[in-house]
Amino acid sequence: MIKNKKSKSLIDTVLKLQDMGLNHGATGNCSCRDGDTYLITPSGIETKNLSEDKVIRMDFAGNIIDSIGNLKPSSEWRFHQDILSQRKEVGAVIHTHSIYASTFSLFGNELPPFHYMIAVAGGASVRCAPYAMFGTQELSDNIIDALVNRKACLIANHGLIAVGENLMEAFHIAEEIEHLCHLYIEAKKIGEPNLLNKKQMSDVIKRFQTYSQWTKD
Numbered sequence: 526m527i528k529n530k531k532s533k534s535l536i537d538t539v540l541k542l543q544d545m546g547l548n549h550g551a552t553g554n555c556s557c558r559d560g561d562t563y564l565i566t567p568s569g570i571e572t573k574n575l576s577e578d579k580v581i582r583m584d585f586a587g588n589i590i591d592s593i594g595n596l597k598p599s600s601e602w603r604f605h606q607d608i609l610s611q612r613k614e615v616g617a618v619i620h621t622h623s624i625y626a627s628t629f630s631l632f633g634n635e636l637p638p639f640h641y642m643i644a645v646a647g648g649a650s651v652r653c654a655p656y657a658m659f660g661t662q663e664l665s666d667n668i669i670d671a672l673v674n675r676k677a678c679l680i681a682n683h684g685l686i687a688v689g690e691n692l693m694e695a696f697h698i699a700e701e702i703e704h705l706c707h708l709y710i711e712a713k714k715i716g717e718p719n720l721l722n723k724k725q726m727s728d729v730i731k732r733f734q735t736y737s738q739w740t741k742d
């Protein structure tokens with residue numbers, strides 16, 4: 526694919542996810558909006574073999590616009606496309622099979638407000654989308670529902686999704702939710718953690734709306 530600033534940002538993000546231990550091998554995938562198209566990582570290529578020219582450009586009808594050789598988009602392109610087309614404020618989508626989020630997803634439960642940083646995803650919980658086969662419209666529909674008023678969700682028996690205005694925001698949210706899943710799993714070994722109440726969480730959500738938590742790229 527013809528390289529640009531967005532394709533560089535996409536590959537930088539994939540490498541950062543690998544460095545932080547959020548992805549392994551060829552798992553996980555990222556996308557970002559670029560005008561009236563979007564860029565997405567290819568299917569089945571290990572991160573160490575990825576480069577900007579292997580990024581794939583798609584349109585919102587699911588057609589490949591630009592790709593080298595016979596590279597195919599990530600098998601999860603459907604939910605990337607549906608999120609980017611239905612959520613106009615979202616500019617980037619990150620999907621990981623990171624260890625703690627994936628472990629917690631095995632139980633199909635939402636992440637409750639046990640820590641104020643849960644509000645980073647936009648609400649008082651991080652929902653878990655019901656399981657459906659990867660790559661299907663059913664899975665994409667479940668994810669769209671779980672992401673209503675949220676910037677992250679878990680996917681049952683699968684992993685994590687984080688979205689943002691840009692790749693940097695989506696990355697920070699993915700990293701934070703993974704950390705929160707780790708904390709919650711540790712807490713549950715001791716007992717039942719105290720939860721913050723509705724007022725406490727809505728105060729944090731309001732506070733988060735008034736300042737940027739990270740530099741925008």
Ligand SMILES: [Zn+2]
Pocket residue numbers: 553601620621622659683684
């Ligand atoms: Zn996946």
